[in-house]
Amino acid sequence: MKNAIIQLEPLTCPSCVQKIEGAIKSLDGVDKDSAKILFNSSKVKLDFDSDKISIEDIENAITALGYQVLKSKVKAR
Numbered sequence: 001m002k003n004a005i006i007q008l009e010p011l012t013c014p015s016c017v018q019k020i021e022g023a024i025k026s027l028d029g030v031d032k033d034s035a036k037i038l039f040n041s042s043k044v045k046l047d048f049d050s051d052k053i054s055i056e057d058i059e060n061a062i063t064a065l066g067y068q069v070l071k072s073k074v075k076a077r
Contacts, residue, residue, distance in 0.1 A: 001031065003075045004055055006044040009068040014039065016067070023061050029053030 011017060017037045024044065025032045029052030036045050048058065059069045 001047045002050050002055075003034075003047050004045070004058070004072060006046075006055075006059065006062070006072045007070040008042045008044065008062065009070060011037075011039055011042045011067075019065060020044065020062060020067060023065055024058065027053055027058065027061055030058065 008020075011020075017039050021035060021037050024030055024035045024046060027048075029049040031047040031049075034045070034047040037043070038045065044062070046058070048055075055072050055074050059072060062069055
């Protein structure tokens with residue numbers, strides 16, 4: 001498993017958080033229990049299995065919803 005922190009453009013409402021979190025948790029390879037969005041800092045924190053999904057796939061799922069990814073940081077766990 002790897003740990004990722006994804007910095008998003010500033011989020012403006014709680015429904016944005018729910019929308020992004022729901023999409024991320026539905027991705028195969030993302031640890032559903034670890035996926036959390038920090039509204040105040042507009043960061044996504046999650047663990048994922050890099051054998052099943054890449055950070056680019058996760059970023060693409062976010063951008064497909066209309067949100068901008070500013071940067072990502074991935075650490076092996």
